[in-house]
Amino acid sequence: MKIKGKKRTIIRAVIGLSSFFLIWEMIVRLGIIPRNRMSPFTEVIATFIRKITDPTPDGATIIEHFLTSFSVAFSGFVVAALIGVPLGMMMGYNRYAKAYANTIFEILRPIPPIAWIPIIMLLLGIGTSAKIFIIFVAAVVPAVINSYTGIKRVPEVYINVGKSLGMSHFKIFTKICIPHALPAVFTGLRLSLNTAWVALVAAELLASTKGLGYMIQIGRVLAKPEIIITGMIVIGCSGAVMSGLLGLFEKRFAKWSRK
């Protein structure tokens, strides 16, 4: 029964997806939307396969674009995690740390990452470091907030157990609070990764010479919708894959939270 049910779900997903592609293909092939504004599905697939090795017309293969985008997004994400997680945890554990950092954090937090782009471009130009900084600004916020709440939510009784077992404040923090907060931290990191990816594409749309955001921007300039859509699909799939990889990490390090 169970296997049969699973099979059915897969079949339905395939039917749903193929009808979507079919309708898309028909709309363009029948000329409902003109070819210079939208490409049919099959052409996008062909473009994707061609772009794996062909750098024209936008100057780089899709693999080069992906690697450029990925390395920038990943660097920004790592910096955000390395700074954001400890910062959030300290704010959660120590009320003085919170008092110092909270106001400034609350003021900076609602500024959309994209609104940082002009000032960062003035400060750092349009190079890689500028993009990493934009991604950092975007990704650090969920890392801090979730690490903070993760620590805040440690039940008081666990801290009392720690005291009762003769643990020092430092040990209570490292051996009780951090393990307890890990699932929340991972939730934060997953959100960070998503935001990092979103911010990256935004940054590349504005100023870059390579990368997936640049690729779709060139697609628009050259009026080549197949390039735009290929880029969009790669952006979507890579985001999903990265999120999945982080999920595997989470399973490994915070498996106790799973029921």
Next chain:
Amino acid sequence: MSVVGDICVRNISKSFNNNGKKIEVLKDINFEIHKNEFLVLFGPGQCGKSVLMEIIANISEPDSGEIMCDGKKLREEDLCMVFQRYALFPWKTCLKNVEMPMKFKGVSKEKREEKAKEYLKLVELEGFENSYPRQISGGMKQRVAIARAYAKECDILLFDEPFGALDAQTRYSMEKELIKIWQSEKKTVVFITNNIEEAVYLADRIIILGGSPSSITEEFKIEIPRPRNRSDQAFLAIRKEIENRAVHSDIVSG
């Protein structure tokens, strides 16, 4: 390991601040805890029993008064506490939970694993070493918590309504177990409960807290031999007496 004698609870008072209003919880509490005795602190909910326990355990500070032992302040390493809601660390296995207090004393890995297994055996949980807390029942969790407290190898054990969340049947068997464990390895025990039957079943001596702010209203010595029978005449008589006096004193003071 240091061996501590009697403990003196001297003039303990504590109040809390509630929206600018001072609420006195404990007022001038004085009593002694004898070495290796099973002392039960009995009182209605919200009477400050747990606050008193936390003060004894050095988790919170009293406004005035002190807890003395052999003429010195009672030290943290001399006692261990078992909490109401088990408070096992969910990311550690039962064995690792029991190992924890030894780990912080710097006991070697092999030694503490061996000891932890012994303590799990003491609470009859052999075979559950590698289970996670979420995989075992409430009664079993509390037994792991007791094993963990024993593993600290201190002289004084504090129990803060440890069986309050258990069903009646599990509770009976846990009380029986606890007495058995305590008899096989004697320690000074301070046990909080709001259940008269539990108090009479377990205690060498019962101290009753009541009033607002709370103070000690009564003290009973229970001299029924163990194992005790809850439907025994002597048991029921003491139970009734405590019930009358405790309820009575509550009316008078409050």
